[in-house]
Amino acid sequence: MNNKIYLHYDMDAFFASIEQRDNPNLRGKAIAVGSGVVTTASYEARKFGIKSAMAMANARKLCPHLKVVYPRKNFYFAEGKKIQDLIRKIIKIYEFTSVDEGYLDITQFIFAENQTEIKKISKIKRFIKKFKEYIYKNVNLTCSVGIGFSKVSAKIASDANKPNGFFIFKNKNHFMNYISEKDFSIIPGIGKKTKEILNFHFGVTKVSQLYEISKDELIKKFGASKGEYIYDVIRGEHFAKINVDRKRKSYGYEITFSQNVDEIYELQEEIKAQVKKICQKLKEQKEFVKTVTVKIKYSDFAVHTRSKTLENVTNDEKLMYKIALENFNYLIKKDEVRLIGIYVSNIFKRSYIQLKLIDAT
Numbered sequence: 001m002n003n004k005i006y007l008h009y010d011m012d013a014f015f016a017s018i019e020q021r022d023n024p025n026l027r028g029k030a031i032a033v034g035s036g037v038v039t040t041a042s043y044e045a046r047k048f049g050i051k052s053a054m055a056m057a058n059a060r061k062l063c064p065h066l067k068v069v070y071p072r073k074n075f076y077f078a079e080g081k082k083i084q085d086l087i088r089k090i091i092k093i094y095e096f097t098s099v100d101e102g103y104l105d106i107t108q109f110i111f112a113e114n115q116t117e118i119k120k121i122s123k124i125k126r127f128i129k130k131f132k133e134y135i136y137k138n139v140n141l142t143c144s145v146g147i148g149f150s151k152v153s154a155k156i157a158s159d160a161n162k163p164n165g166f167f168i169f170k171n172k173n174h175f176m177n178y179i180s181e182k183d184f185s186i187i188p189g190i191g192k193k194t195k196e197i198l199n200f201h202f203g204v205t206k207v208s209q210l211y212e213i214s215k216d217e218l219i220k221k222f223g224a225s226k227g228e229y230i231y232d233v234i235r236g237e238h239f240a241k242i243n244v245d246r247k248r249k250s251y252g253y254e255i256t257f258s259q260n261v262d263e264i265y266e267l268q269e270e271i272k273a274q275v276k277k278i279c280q281k282l283k284e285q286k287e288f289v290k291t292v293t294v295k296i297k298y299s300d301f302a303v304h305t306r307s308k309t310l311e312n313v314t315n316d317e318k319l320m321y322k323i324a325l326e327n328f329n330y331l332i333k334k335d336e337v338r339l340i341g342i343y344v345s346n347i348f349k350r351s352y353i354q355l356k357l358i359d360a361t
Contacts, residue, residue: 003111005124006242007104007131008146008154011083012163014100015040015076017141019069031067032059036256036338039071043163055301079139086138095151095242101158103151103242121168128166148175150239155188172236179234180208187233189226197221210234252293253277254341260299262336271324274342279317282344288313290346292320294327297339306331313348320344 011017015033020026020042030045032038038059041050048063060066080099087094093105110123128145135143142164146157153169156179160167169175184190184198184207198204201221202213211234219227232238253274261267271294282289293307306327314320324342 003107004105004149004239005107005110006148006151006154007106007128008148008151008158009101009104009131009135009143010146010158010162011080011100011141011143013040013042013046014080014141015071016042016045016069018072018076018079021140026067026069029067030063030065031069032056033069033071034256035068035070036258079141083135083139083141086135090134093242093244095244103154105242106147117170121170124168128168132164132166150236151242152188152233152238152240153236156186159186175236176234180206180211182207184210184234187230189229189233194222194226194230207234250293250343250345250347251278251281252341252343254295254339254343256297256339257337260336260338264332267328267332267337267340268325270340271328271342272321274340275317275321275324278342278344279315279320282315288315288348289320289344290314290348291344292323292327293343293345294324294331295339295341295343296328296331296337298333299336299338301338303339304331307345309346313346 016031019031019033020029026042028044029042030048030050031042032045032050033040034056036056038050038052038054038056040052041054041059045059045063045066048066050059050062050066056068060068077099083100084096084102087102087104091104091106092108094102096102106124106127109127110120112119124147128147132143132145135141144158144162144164145166146154146160147166147168148154148157149169149172153175156175157167157169169178179186183205185192185195186207190198198210202209202217204210204213210230213231215228215231218231221227222230229238255270255274290313291307291309293305295303295305297303308323308327310323
């Protein structure tokens with residue numbers, strides 16, 4: 001039996017809220033953070049149908065009085081780290097999944113033998129109140145909070161009452177009743193492609209219909225890992241542990257041009273600049289990578305990526321630029337380019353490299 005109590009926090013419209021906090025003239029206004037594409041929209045802007053990843057030109061059509069704010073990425077990440085440092089002071093078991101959200105194990109603050117359900121919920125509500133006040137007092141930003149018996153249930157709960165709200169799943173039955181009539185895209189890990197397959201092959205659109213599909217059928221269609229996950233998660237039986245030592249899987253840079261670009265030299269120079277930034281970051285973090293990926297979005301919004309994985313790890317700028325150019329040359333067409341980005345993955349710390357060297361001697 002799982003007795004864990006998880007909290008998932010999600011900072012409300014994080015980038016946009018920072019801008020509204022720091023600039024009184026933006027408060028209560030529809031704003032979008034971004035340049036060519038919306039990175040984050042304030043809740044005032046979302047009322048007009050503006051969403052993340054939307055072309056800014058389309059966002060302006062939906063809301064002609066939209067205020068556009070150029071992103072201060074480094075500052076946002078610094079604010080996110082400040083929040084994470086605040087959480088580390090009060091919680092021992094945590095997992096930060098991005099700059100503005102994460103999972104906390106709050107079992108030790110709530111659980112007690114033989115306590116009533118009413119007492120347990122009362123303690124949870126007090127904890128949520130204190131947690132939200134703690135964050136707001138220190139950074140003047142609000143967050144939405146979800147409580148569950150698993151990471152997935154806590155994540156879904158945090159989406160239930162945004163912004164600045166909270167939701168508690170009391171138990172597995174409460175969770176299953178809540179999700180049963182929802183579109184199954186409410187489940188983390190069921191994205192657009194999975195949704196299309198479920199709809200096309202099984203004719204389902206709601207979670208309640210998924211209960212009619214056997215585990216064997218799901219495994220046959222999606223493979224063991226994904227099939228078992230879908231089967232278990234909708235039944236409240238997926239219990240992934242908090243990964244305290246969660247490591248960064250990848251990082252990189254990308255730019256959306258204010259005007260489409262078709263000059264090869266200009267694109268190559270942008271690649272060089274992005275590789276330089278990545279290598280500086282790798283060396284600061286004492287990290288090495290094996291995989292380099294180039295991402296290109298063309299003027300028709302078609303997105304193409306190309307990756308190359310090296311035999312040995314590196315953080316050498318010249319080598320990474322060479323690999324990035326190989327990927328770029330494979331992808332580039334005569335079409336105009338709207339966005340270009342470089343990403344690295346298969347990241348290793350220096351300690352790992354040192355261990356490998358020791359093993360080789």
